[in-house]
Amino acid sequence: MKLLVLGGTAWLGGTVAAEAVARGADVVCLARGTSGSVPGGARLVVADRDDPAALDAVRHEHWDAVVDVARQPGHVRNAVAALEPVAGRYVFVSTANVYADQRTLGQDEDSPLLAPLESDLMASMEEYGPAKAACEQAVVTTFGADRCLIARAGLIGGPGDRSGRTGYWPWRFAHPSNDEGRVLVPDALDRPTAVVDVRDLAAWLVDVAERGTAGVFDAVGQPLPLGEALETARSVGGGSTTLTPAGEQWLADHGVEEWSGPASLPLWLRDPDWWGMNARTGARARAAGLTNRPLADTFTDLLAWEEQRANPHGAGLTDDEERELLAALA
Template sequence: MRLLILGGTEFVGRAVAEEASARGRRVTVFHRGRHAAPPGVAELLGDRTADGGLDALEKAAGDGGWDAVVDTWSGAPSAVRDAAELLAPHVRHHVYVSSRSVYADPVPAGLDENGPVVDASPDDESGADYARAKRGGELAALAAFGDRALLVRAGLILGPHENIGRLPWWLLRVARGGEVLAPGPRDLPLQYVDARDLAGWTLDAVERGLGGPYNVVSPPGHTTMAELLESCVRVTGSGAELRWTEPETVLAAGALPWTDLPIWIPPGEAHDALHQGDVSQAVAAGLRCRPVAETVADTWAWLRGLGGEPPRRPDRPRLGLAPEKEAEILRSADR
């Protein structure tokens, strides 16, 4: 298989590139040159948002093309459209890594791929609204490739090379030791996917010629907040003490779910929307998810090997609870 990845140097795109290379596939990554490409892949340089930014891609496509392309773009859908239109005559299969965020609110527990989606356009040039940007990207892929387009609707993605900062923040916080605010309940179920499992399933799906939308995230309850944070304590060896705190106390103190306390969303509609999606179609198509302890351990090993700050996408806010705010909440929980 000849595989083209638009991006391919960070997180999900990198996981796909590394997995494809490990399988002996011929991998080409098209990127802006801001980050080192994985070893052993061919590189094309260009900025898809600039005038003439697809020139290198167009030339390479004319020299033979590829069996499949994987696009992880999360900005303006027009960038997905332009690349897809250019590649359609030269590529057999298109994979767009989308998101379960495309489903229209309210998103009930158990929603499958047939749920209603947000209104969007493949011609949107702003990409400011994440849900509409991802849906617009889907529409762009479908317009150019039809049933040759696979829409990978991921949810929460964790694992090595994460550049959002969710699991890295928890690992680094736990590694500092002491009392750690652990937002409850302990048995709060979590639904996520390791980027490497996402990559493996995606490549399998391409080889099988699958098309259409798939929710690609672990089955609901694959792990819990307790399993996740206790794994962080074990792998860091910090001896940190997890102070489990009721959601009401955390929220009353003004701590924000998802941003101040990454990954965590208290029980309710928002939690059901993110952590209770129907993934039976992807599971039937071969999705297998590794244990959370493995994801946590491998992410910690990667962080320790960096020798500095973990990477962070400039278009995403910095995550995590300030130490003084954490101490304040823990004091209030003692009262």
């Protein structure tokens, strides 16, 4: 297979490129090269997609498939116009953020979407969902539904997750902040959560690019209660730790953020308007071959990866923060 990856210098795109190279594909990645390098065996074409002529170096040869991870509608509108005459099919990595209703649990791909962004440029991450909806629209309109696949990814986790959202928990259980081994968790253990391992997602994206599978798919992890995910992280982290739940209002009152970032408890979603994001069925993608490895395997490999980082968690609580909160809770 001759595969063009638009991206490939960052996490998911790089994993897709590496997977395709491992299967013997001829892989070219197009990016600026500012996010990193491309995996061994792939070739980087340096181009800035803000430039309307960015695709010139790749628009005159045939591609069996294109995989695109862009988020700017202008980048995708330009790419599909340039590549439709020379590419067999287009696989676009979208997001579950395109859905209008993030509250209802158990939804599938037929639920309503946000209105697509008209502008070529998303002004801020507030427009991420509409921007990705606009990207999807450009792909389907130009390539036609039979020649494209839209993969609406849920939260991606696994080794390489620099956000720390999925790495914090196995790391925290392996490195408790206090001698008693108490780990602060939100008292929201029945809340849905779902993580799709970056390697499972990348392997499936290469599968569908090879097979020419078309359609719209939620490429998500298997939903499970947050408490189950935390127990899995605890079993991977080892040691004799215990979960210490704190009330959601209490956490908010003490400045603890939900979901991600500094001073947060990652994966915790307090706002019911977002609970559905982690509870999409993903049945259609699984029927089309997406395989979700056990969360314990993802956490085990994540922990090994986190242990090698200088700053082991990009999200969550520092030791001092957790100790202070545990003392205040007592």
